[in-house]
Amino acid sequence: MPGETSTAMDKDKPYHLNLPWVEKYRPQHLDELISHDEIISTIKKFISVDKLPHLLFYGPPGTGKTSTILACAKQLYAPNEFSSMVLELNASDDRGIGIVRGQVLNFASTRTIFKSKYKLVILDEADAMTNDAQNALRRVIEKYTENVRFCIICNYLSKIIPALQSRCTRFRFGPLKPKQIRPRLAEVVKKENLAVNEEGTKALLKLGEGDMRKILNILQSTALAFSDPGGSGVGNTVTLTANHFYLCTGAPLPADIDTMVTWMLTLDLTSAFTKIHDMKTRKGIALADILTEVHKSMEKIDFPPTVRIFLLKEMAEIEYRLSIGTSEKLQLGALVGLFYEARNKVEAHATE
Numbered sequence: 001m002p003g004e005t006s007t008a009m010d011k012d013k014p015y016h017l018n019l020p021w022v023e024k025y026r027p028q029h030l031d032e033l034i035s036h037d038e039i040i041s042t043i044k045k046f047i048s049v050d051k052l053p054h055l056l057f058y059g060p061p062g063t064g065k066t067s068t069i070l071a072c073a074k075q076l077y078a079p080n081e082f083s084s085m086v087l088e089l090n091a092s093d094d095r096g097i098g099i100v101r102g103q104v105l106n107f108a109s110t111r112t113i114f115k116s117k118y119k120l121v122i123l124d125e126a127d128a129m130t131n132d133a134q135n136a137l138r139r140v141i142e143k144y145t146e147n148v149r150f151c152i153i154c155n156y157l158s159k160i161i162p163a164l165q166s167r168c169t170r171f172r173f174g175p176l177k178p179k180q181i182r183p184r185l186a187e188v189v190k191k192e193n194l195a196v197n198e199e200g201t202k203a204l205l206k207l208g209e210g211d212m213r214k215i216l217n218i219l220q221s222t223a224l225a226f227s228d229p230g231g232s233g234v235g236n237t238v239t240l241t242a243n244h245f246y247l248c249t250g251a252p253l254p255a256d257i258d259t260m261v262t263w264m265l266t267l268d269l270t271s272a273f274t275k276i277h278d279m280k281t282r283k284g285i286a287l288a289d290i291l292t293e294v295h296k297s298m299e300k301i302d303f304p305p306t307v308r309i310f311l312l313k314e315m316a317e318i319e320y321r322l323s324i325g326t327s328e329k330l331q332l333g334a335l336v337g338l339f340y341e342a343r344n345k346v347e348a349h350a351t352e
Contacts, residue, residue, distance in 0.1 A: 069120075307345045
């Protein structure tokens with residue numbers, strides 16, 4: 001999983017300084033993974049008894065799917081065997097039916113000099129494969145099971161045909177929990193000589209939403225953006241706070257969202273629209289981000305069930321209209337009007 005400490009890499013090597021932290025701290029062994037303990041222990045058991053099945057890893061991005069299978073491969077094969085025993089195809093590669101019948105078939109059908117070992121084919125981002133390619137893969141998996149194992153990795157299980165799903169042992173990688181991320185995040189912060197306060201850590205975890213890759217990328221970008229002038233971009237004395245992370249990512253500040261919701265719930269229609277539009281323009285906030293955060297903040301507001309349902313339904317409609325390219329200004333007016341109408345419904349509900 002991105003975000004793990006790599007013990008195999010020498011920190012003094014010049015090339016290591018230029019690596020993104022996602023790769024710099026990618027785990028090299030299964031023991032270095034920090035989450036999904038049940039999955040890791042199961043895979044370790046498969047390896048220890050030499051009965052690794054075909055695998056299907058699915059779940060949101062940044063939860064450790066690719067890192068897990070690469071750590072498995074490094075445990076299965078010596079460094080000098082790796083290139084000849086592992087074939088990794090990513091979404092950036094052409095993976096139509098021609099590649100399955102050509103490159104994958106040739107790799108799977110060729111026996112290795114290590115007669116006791118099987119090869120490993122890693123198909124990352126497999127939900128981007130065409131249906132024809134997935135159908136062609138069915139026979140390859142069955143015919144060459146003695147010689148090769150497949151690991152299919154995807155974000156959306158529904159995009160993998162049932163025939164492939166039934167041939168693999170499935171594992172779901174869920175979003176990482178804050179308690180799993182915090183220790184490794186603290187380790188990265190320490191190794192990079194950064195200073196992040198508790199408020200900043202909470203903001204980083206909130207922005208990351210359980211995606212370790214996203215968290216590390218935000219941390220690295222923020223550390224570089226707010227480093228000392230003329231410095232290396234890391235190891236600076238600036239203490240990173242929540243504001244730093246929100247400014248670097250362009251996400252709206254929670255205080256701004258709370259202010260907007262208060263305006264929509266208390267001011268008249270024209271004043272609320274004018275104030276929100278001015279703040280949105282001044283701070284460069286996207287209406288889609290405002291909608292997402294307002295939706296989250298609704299948990300704090302005590303609306304009657306019927307009013308809450310009305311708001312959620314209409315906000316979804318506004319988000320849909322935004323996604324197809326309608327005017328942000330018009331949709332902002334619709335959002336303000338929606339809350340104004342909700343206020344009237346709350347008052348009517350109170351008088352009943």
